[in-house]
Amino acid sequence: MKSQFSRVLRNKLSCIGILAIVLIPCIEIIQLLSYEKVYLAEAFFLSGSTIGHVTQIILLWFLPLYLLVICSDDPIQDKKTGVRDIWISKLGKKKYFFVKLKTSFIVSFSVIFLALTINFLINSLFFDMAGFSSASNYDGVSGEAFLKKQVESPYLSIFLFSLTTSFFAGLIGAAGTCFSMLTYDKKITYPVTFAFWYILISNKGSVMYLLQPFAEYGLETLTPIFITSTLAFLVLYILTYLHEVKINEI
Template identity: 35%
Template sequence: MKYQITRILTDRKKAAMLAILLLLPSIEVFQILYDSLANKLELPYPLYATFLSLYSRGHVFQSLYLWFMPLYLLVIIGEDSVEDYSTGYKNVLMCRIGRSAYIKNKLKSGFLMPFATIVCGLLLNLILIQIVCQGGTHLKFDGEYMVYDAGTMPGTMLFKWSYTHPLLANLGYIFITALFCGMIGMAGVMFVIVLHDRKIVYALTFALWFFPVLLKNSFMLIFQPFSEYGLLTLLPLGMWILGLYVLILILLLVWEVKFVEI
């Protein structure tokens, strides 16, 4: 893992992409500040204006960040495997440490690097919005801060819990977002190990991520706290997508271990 981090930080393109994923959520804080000042609005309650809550106008940063997430992650963690194959270093490593250990190390970094990056980036946004919007009182909901009103607010238990426990809700959704990013990171790495072709890998990984976004109940709902959708909608959606990722990982792993020779 230490070697993987060193390879990322010493490559300008990978380091730049890592910085974008870490800093982009926090840039939105200044958009919120500007919009509030320009429109002479009270600053928002910070915990309801975090990056994942879609408080900002237009949600441009969220679309850029979440829709294209697998492409960003492949630049950071997938390019190493492409380079290993093109230089022949993959076979050297497999002969030195064994195929299983090579794949295990790649999958480990394929999950942990995206997971840690997303957690750090979203936590930075959470901290910065507390500082910038300290004392803010504006709500995009009709009601009072942390006081659930069944007459004007969505009736799901998830919304009620999230609205009355905004800090825990934000932390929970940060974890969920990081989990799915870690899973798509592993899938992308495994596609690279098996297929080697950069164009095919990027296309397949992006399709695997983005197709559920286009569904009636979009995949993106899983990442949004304070939405009107309850567990009856979000749990099945999250479970089948997670199951699909696990199935693809297993199939690719079996193919690489059982049918590909060094």
């Protein structure tokens, strides 16, 4: 597994993808600095305080494509170069599958968590950490109780939502690896992975609700979204496992 991580770091295209993910959240700081008064918790990337949410769209909507470039499409390259057969002869199909899946999840999770951490640390240099909107400002809104708890502990909320965002980045990164194994064709894998993600973020119970702190959605809305979305990923992993390990011949 160490060799898989080293492979990511040695790949120039992967490094460019990582750099893009780290820099995009930092770009909106320029816009936030032009606002009259913004507190640190509100300036955090996932809070989505800028007009138009352009940087959030650029990063989160197209997240699968960045992750495919970084590591999720590695099985396609393995197949093209013949390395896949060598790995399978050493590890077996089952272990090869899980190594690729775990590598993709861990790398995707780590890159997003790193980007969000850097964004928070840079924001802390420019924005007031002490203040935040009063919890009383949210009386009567949907999900009021959960929202008030977030406002009362904003930095704990930021940490938990960062973990959730990183978790779903890991899931979609691993999903990209699954589609790579199912098709072994970049022309199919990239649009299919994006379409899979787009379905999850564009429907009524959007995954995006799980990624934004201080929004009006309560646990009664977020919990079913978390469960159904996670199950959708698990079904994909199981189907890919059955196809690659139980059915396909080397």
